[in-house]
Amino acid sequence: MPTTHAILAPSASKRWMTCPPSARLEAQVPSKETAYTKEGTIAHSMAETLLRICLEQKGQLVEDFVDKFQIAYNATQGTGKMAPLYQELATHVHQAQDEQLDPWEMMATVLNYYCRPVFDDYLAAIGEDPDAILLVEQQLKLSEYIPEGFGSSDAVIIWGSTLAVYDLKYGKGVKVSAKNNTQMKCYALGAILGPGELYDLAQIRMTIIQPRLQWISTDESTYWDILKWATEELRPAAVLAYQGGGDFVPGEHCRFCNVAPRCKALAAKASQLNASRGDTALMTNEEIAEALINAQQLKSWLTGLEAYALEKALEGQTFPGFKVVEGRSVRQISDQAAAMQTLEDAGFDEASYCKPKELKTISDLEKLLKKKGFQELLGQYVIKPQGKPALVEESDPRPAMNSASSAAEEFKDIQ
Ligand code: SF4
Incomplete structure (x- = not known):
């Protein structure tokens, strides 16, 4: 998986198309690797290898693939006694473990909610066109429309006159829609200009998959509409952003802008x-x-x-009128077992110094029992109390509570 970034990355295209000077400003700030970006990189690598394994064996992986692989991995400790792609998968397991992540949960998530749907689409495409191709982690050249532009699409399927691009987003923050999504249009453009060049394309399909939110969003366009958008909107905005021109335009897209904390335009707007x-x-x-x-x-x-x-x-910088102090600290028992033993020896009843036993969270129990087992054993005890009323923007996908009086009435019960 490539790790270098273009100045005008497709993933930030919404931002630099709306606020062109953000691209050059961001380029001055070194991007930091966070726990989330490391997690995303490992999940993408795992998904890539799993798709390649599907391709190699020309079919979907067995339902209990993760359990079987875990047994094989534990038997060899991932030490080179597997076929090359499986060895590659073992390396990603190591990487996840090094980052204190659960590799098996990650593997099951990307396999079931990303690789399987993509590979199912590929199998359906072969059903329509035996020459259908699936390209995994496809490098895309975009420099014809975006100066120094490049990127990679997680998966591309081409069959008949249709080209489909897929983007895996491992984060579980917000659901991202593929509708009119500039990042997806850039990927579609790159695929049209690359492997798609050899085909007589008409339909374009763009899909975002967020496995941890079990969210799939697809938008459709045509070959000519993508090229028209690229010529009339993408290229002029990209040239302006590359030159560092244009106006600062704060908005929703500032959310992941590296310079957001110091941006005067955003500060003024906010x-x-x-x-x-x-x-x-x-x-x-x-x-x-x-x-x-x-x-x-x-x-x-x-x-x-x-x-x-x-x-x-x-790091040593100073801000007039401010200093760094130690935050509030809470006293802790250094050795819980020893403290409990001391209280027991002193004749105290356990119920008087221990908290009552508490069940783990539903997510932890689902991890323990797997979704099916959880449903069988505990499904009957799961309830979903009504949530507290919240005032949100009209565009929020949740339905509005019925009326002012019933909302107030329902809230009284919750209180
Ligand atoms: S924070 Fe927003 S307004 Fe400021 S440079 Fe970034 S995208 Fe533009």
Whole structure:
């Protein structure tokens, strides 16, 4: 899996197309590897190897593949007694273990919710066109439309006159829609210009798969619409961003911008409450709604700003009027077993000094029993209490609670 990044990466295309100067600014800040990016890299490598194994054996992997592989791995401790692709998979298991991740849970997740659907699509494509191809971790050249642009698509399937691109997102933060998604359009463009060049293409399909959210989102387009978009929108925005031109435009896309904590345009937008507008001393509901939207940005910008300033202060930078101190510390028992023994020896009843036994979380129990076992053994005890009311933006996919009076009534019960 490639690790170098383009200045104008497809994954950040929404950002640099909307806020062109962000690309050059971000390029000045070294991107940091976090626990999440390491986890994502290992999950992608695992998914890539699993898809290659499917291709090698020309079919889906057996249902209990992960259990069987775990037994084989434990028997050899991943020490070179397996076929090359299986050895590669063992390396990813090692990498996950080194990062204190559960490799078997990761493998089962990417296999069942990413590799299987992609490979099923490939098998269906072969059913329609025996010459269908599946390309795994396909390198894409985008420099014709994006200066120095390149990227890679996790999977590309081409059959008949259709080209499908797939993007695996291992994070479990927010569901990402493929609808009109510029990153996916870039991947489709790269695949059209690369392996797709040899085909007479008409339909384009773009799919995002988020295994841990069990979320699959697909958008469809045509060959000509992708090229038209690339010529009329992508290329002009990319050239402007490459030159460092254009205006700073803060918005939703600032969320993963590396320079967000220090960005003046975002700071100005986030702290703008429009409080002086209108002729009333108190804010109207419309003004409150506007301020609530800004409040989301303000909160996330402030969190990023505080984290950035602390990190830099720990590196030795100074911020006038601030100093680094030790945070509040909570007393702890250094040896729980010894403390319990001492209390027992002193004649105390266990119930008086131990907390009552508590079941692990539902996710932990699902890990222990696997989804099917969990359902069989504990399904009858699972309830889902009504959630607390929350005021969210109209665009939120959850349905609105019925009416003001019933929402207040239901909330009373929850309280
Ligand atoms: S934080 Fe937002 S406004 Fe500022 S450079 Fe990044 S994308 Fe542009």
